[in-house]
Amino acid sequence: MIDVQRLRRSFGPVVAVDDIVFKVQKGDVLGFLGPNGAGKSTAMKMLACFLKPDSGTATICGHDIITDPIGVRQSIGYLAENAPSYNEMTVGGFLNFVCDARMIKGQARKKALDRVVPLCSIESVYHQTIETLSKGYRRRVGLAQALIHDPQVLILDEPTDGLDPNQKFEVRKLINGMAKDKCIIVSTHILEEVEQICTRTIIIARGKILVDSTPQALIEKHKCSLDEVFRKITSTKKTA
């Protein structure tokens, strides 16, 4: 479903993403791991068609990110870092706006809202303005917005960042529940999360993919915890 071909993006002299290549299939939950500044968010923004790559391309569900960005955006649900939204809107108003933009009308809209609002546990705040919500709730609203059109592909940038342990558990449970029918890319710093929800792992540093494997395979191969595997891979490559 996702086929990335040599994506490259620089910001001035800094090469943020350096010719990355990978594929993701339905049923995969791909964990994007890497130190800060590795290029994870940049790669995700390119896949979500927010940034244009300098070279290379990718196809998502058959749509090319360069020639058919609207098709790509229709097929994916994207949760950006820090879950941005419009502070002065209510949760309900915001979700209705997203439905407007995604052309979900009438009965279909009612069904979508009835499905997504309990799924993300935001019934209690449905009529509150977003600026009054806590970080955890804002992230849930962001998740709801990404799920509302039931996309086949989900791209989530640090979805559990800043959530309390209960909320983290809920979001991971949510992702696990959806994993079978969808193709999900999650970027995270939380290694126990990778073990819990990801079927595959890519470790990326300085814009390059260092490892493309599964969490289990990595632990077996290096015979230590994922934490140490991460440290080993990202620090040896730096000095190499």
Next chain:
Amino acid sequence: MNGFLSVFKRELKGYFATPVAYVFLVIFLFFAGYLPFKDGFFEIRQAELRLFFQSLPLLFIFMVPAAAMRLWAEERKNGSIELLLTLPITINQAVLGKFFAAWGFLGIALLLTFPLPATVYYLGHPDTGLIITGYIGSFLLAGTFLAIGSFFSAVTKNQVVSFILSGAACGILVYAGMPTTVNYLSTMLPANVVALIEMMSIQSHFDSILRGVIEVKDIAYFIILIVAWIGACTVVLEERKAA
């Protein structure tokens, strides 16, 4: 509902969801009402709105950038531009949606000046045609300033900077055609350059509309400015959205 309409609806509602709209409308309507009377509405002893329309360019220089500055600067600063532009909406739909919503809001502000024409109708027999063309010209003027404001809002994340730069740009366009400026420039520049500058200023086209003559060249002037500044806004946004 397609991309343009969804952004338009959201933005227009957004104006009224915060104090922005109400503060703006009260201040705008107060000055729009006050200035014509200060400039001698009773003294001229004519039932017309000429003084009202003539005070609008100056009022717009201050007020329209205030309505425009939040259009893009806030989205970029807040990060919500990343949400907006990863929805299945093209950037053109987003820019036009916001622009027309803001223009619609300014249109509402102009409509709310209805007590002034009502007063003039009560006091005498004004020329209806002049009043209509006056409002059309003012609406176009507001649109032009708004397009300039949109551009500067996209250029910076700081709303204050956007306000000052848009105000300055609008001011230059208006004052370029004023008699004092023209006189000053003609001491330095050749006559045909001065004539060119005067022709490009807002004043000459706006005055011509106020006289009741709606010529293609005047409408075209405003439309070209709007299209150019909105186009520039889109280009800048495309470059800088992730910055």
